[in-house]
Amino acid sequence: MKAALNMKTRIVVLGTGFGAFRFLKEAGRIPAEITVVSPRNHFVFTPLLAGTTVGTLEFRSVIESIRTACPGTAFHLAVAESLDPETKTLRCRGAFEPPGAEPFDSHYDTLIIAVGAVPHDFGIPGVREHSLFLKDVRDARAIRQKILECFERAALPKAGEEERKRLLHFVVVGGGPTGVEFAAEMHDLLHAELRRAYPELFPEVRITLLEAGKQILSAYDGTLSAYTLRHFRRQEIEVRMETAVVRVEERRLFLKDGGEIPYGCLVWATGNAPAPFVKSLPFDKDPHGRILVDDHLSVPGREGIFALGDCAASIKNPVPATAQAAEQQGLYLGRALAKRLRNRPMPPFRYRHQGMLAYIGGHSGVADLSKVKGRGFLAFLFWRSVYLTKLVSLRNKILVVLDWARTRIFGRELSRL
């Protein structure tokens, strides 16, 4: 925190998620040489990602190119593999190159670690091999293709009754907001377009949500979690609580209570785990493997290294691992480093909780705000308007509005699922 930034200061930012993107937008004013290293050359507006799995939204509507959005910033499409804090050197590998390929080094004066997290599989056998995650556009695209594949396979004359039922069983594991929002979007697709396109298959389709705990949306107010459960049951989404998955095979999964469930498409949404790079760092971590940071988002005892978003945990003031927290941290760090440049003290980071929203299907939402607990159609309108406001560019906002209008008027395009 002692040295002031100057023209020669090299800031390296790892990641292109909410924290990194917000930092980059803010850091445009810092006269420093900024380099971004990330295996993804675009920012994804993840709160609307579930809608892209079923074609409510197009993929390009929720992404923003880093090169276009952050001109003047150098970008390397690469993965940071290790860090030497003594020589302030990162060892990186090009994203198109296989592990073990010749690396390249990147030197920094200030390092911002915003690499996010990876899907948590709790080491459950078969999860990585057979299920689909929902963290990125690539995942959403794979889910879209899998849904269509299941319907087309089930429609073949050779599919027997048992096989058809298996193919048409869509199972979601994890009753957090990711699992709930995917189940909701899948329900909408089923009842709007798939019902008309595959009338003979429709009666056999099932959506099941499996949750190990006693509640879905457990981080939300209890009334909203109970409302979501009732709403799902009305929509014929089968919700099974206290049902933990312990093993997954290609066509069936196994439960802790000894039961088995055949599935055609399995979406796994049981939360986040530390990325391999974070695991490799010789820093103090919290019990979830996240880098401990002080209230300036600085890694204690490591001059010039900051961490934010899902890969970091505050020692004094814990913040939730959400997009809004990462975004606030990125904004803070951009402003704080600009202050440091002017030799002014960096104020501590303060998190402001703006509430939590979720879409639960059938034009219904839940809104958990500090003073209001909203649900139903009004909460759905609120959910849409908040995320529309928060989208990061005018281009994204226009594309998303057009997608919503297109879906409303013409329906989702099944041929392009």
Ligand code: NAD
């Ligand atoms: P989560 O951690 O919120 O929920 C995961 C759920 O999976 C938990 O309820 C857990 O009990 C369950 N689970 C774990 N292991 C299981 C098993 N073996 N079998 C069955 N169930 C199991 O995860 P998430 O929904 O991916 O969310 C991750 C983070 O992203 C959270 O901080 C969340 O708030 C945030 N997020 C927010 C929104 C939103 O605000 N709308 C949307 C998506 C994600």
